[in-house]
Amino acid sequence: MKRTRTVIILILIVVAFTTALVYLWKKNQEDPVTYTSESPSERDIVVQTVATGSIVPKEEILIKPNISGVIEEVFIEAGEYVKSGDLIAKIRVIPNVSSLTSAKNNIASNQTALRTAEINFQTQKASYERQKALFEKGVISANDFEAISNTYLQAKQNVEQSRISLTSARQNYDIIKTGTTSGLGSIAQTQVRATVSGMVLDIPVKEGNQVIEANNFNEGTSIASLADVKKMIFEGKVDESEVGKIKEGLPLEITIGAIENKKFDAILDYIAPKGVEENGAIQFEIKGSLKQIDSTFIRAGLSANASIILDKAEKVLAIKEALVQYDSKTKEPFVEIEVGDQKFKRKDVELGISDGIFVEVKNGISEDDKIKVWNQLQGMPNYGRGN
Numbered sequence: 001m002k003r004t005r006t007v008i009i010l011i012l013i014v015v016a017f018t019t020a021l022v023y024l025w026k027k028n029q030e031d032p033v034t035y036t037s038e039s040p041s042e043r044d045i046v047v048q049t050v051a052t053g054s055i056v057p058k059e060e061i062l063i064k065p066n067i068s069g070v071i072e073e074v075f076i077e078a079g080e081y082v083k084s085g086d087l088i089a090k091i092r093v094i095p096n097v098s099s100l101t102s103a104k105n106n107i108a109s110n111q112t113a114l115r116t117a118e119i120n121f122q123t124q125k126a127s128y129e130r131q132k133a134l135f136e137k138g139v140i141s142a143n144d145f146e147a148i149s150n151t152y153l154q155a156k157q158n159v160e161q162s163r164i165s166l167t168s169a170r171q172n173y174d175i176i177k178t179g180t181t182s183g184l185g186s187i188a189q190t191q192v193r194a195t196v197s198g199m200v201l202d203i204p205v206k207e208g209n210q211v212i213e214a215n216n217f218n219e220g221t222s223i224a225s226l227a228d229v230k231k232m233i234f235e236g237k238v239d240e241s242e243v244g245k246i247k248e249g250l251p252l253e254i255t256i257g258a259i260e261n262k263k264f265d266a267i268l269d270y271i272a273p274k275g276v277e278e279n280g281a282i283q284f285e286i287k288g289s290l291k292q293i294d295s296t297f298i299r300a301g302l303s304a305n306a307s308i309i310l311d312k313a314e315k316v317l318a319i320k321e322a323l324v325q326y327d328s329k330t331k332e333p334f335v336e337i338e339v340g341d342q343k344f345k346r347k348d349v350e351l352g353i354s355d356g357i358f359v360e361v362k363n364g365i366s367e368d369d370k371i372k373v374w375n376q377l378q379g380m381p382n383y384g385r386g387n
Helices: 002-029 097-137 142-178
Strands: 041-057 060-063 069-074 087-092 191-193 198-202 224-227 232-239 251-256 263-271 276-278 281-290 303-320 333-340 343-348 350-354 358-363
Touching (some): 041 251, 041 281, 041 358, 097 142, 232 263, 251 281, 303 350
Antiparallel strands (some): 041 232, 041 303, 060 224, 069 087, 087 191, 198 224, 232 281, 263 281, 276 281, 303 358, 350 358
16 A cells, blocks of 8 residues: 555656656747847927817808898809809798788878878968068068068978878888889898808708898898808817817818818817817817818818827937836836847937827937837747837
């Protein structure tokens, strides 16, 4: 029994020793860890944040009628260029029966008043002529004649005033019935004309649609919207976490999804003082004016992204931020420079701005140095050093 136990123990010792020898042998067969290196390069580093939005006209003018009615005819189409004063649409007035009846009654009342004033004037005129003859013969005094003269002149003025009132009543009747009248020029018109020059962006009405005039109680019906498409702006929103980093006057780079391989320069003009909650996050509206559109036609409403350039360094010495190490005690940055075959030396560096991938190196290394890639994946095949 004791002999069997001894044999088993010896066998276990031999197996353990053999396993250790095999492990050490395989360990020695593995390739040693080799580090690759990368050299600094000269590049531009841009620190930016991105805002999403759309391209809209800087000024969009809504054309509204100054009289209510029904669209009889539209003379333009979306996409056309129009000049100030060009005819856009014509309105047919649908008179209100009650207002029309009231206007007719007003005309009749003013006609009666005019006839009464004319009769009174003829009476006062005859009296004035008789009294004038008597005054010239010295029969009546100057005071009596002056009183009669004033009465005559008052009667004459009443006739003129009655005629003006009758004309006004007739004009009011014409406006209610047809939408326009003689003598008022463009004040009351059934023809709607462009107030500015520009491109027609939209015509929200069609022939037969009823429109309402703009007044103190109603903003009116928009017949067309016009804009100068050469003056466009970016309108978007940024998150509250980014709004503290931006300020008015910063440059923007606008990319439009529908226009490939082209960027537009802009200037940040406006940052909303108040944020709006959207999907649980506070968003702030921003606006930026596009500088030069040249011959590119940008349609209003196209979605776009704006890269807001927070900081920029041109043609500076830079390395990948992943190559930088930090001292565990001082927290100061450093890199390891290759001084021989798989031999590296620590060098402290002074860093500048970073875009998250590349970081500017102000001092500590030169363009000829080779920097150790210290955090490369272990076990990956070594394809040689890259620059």
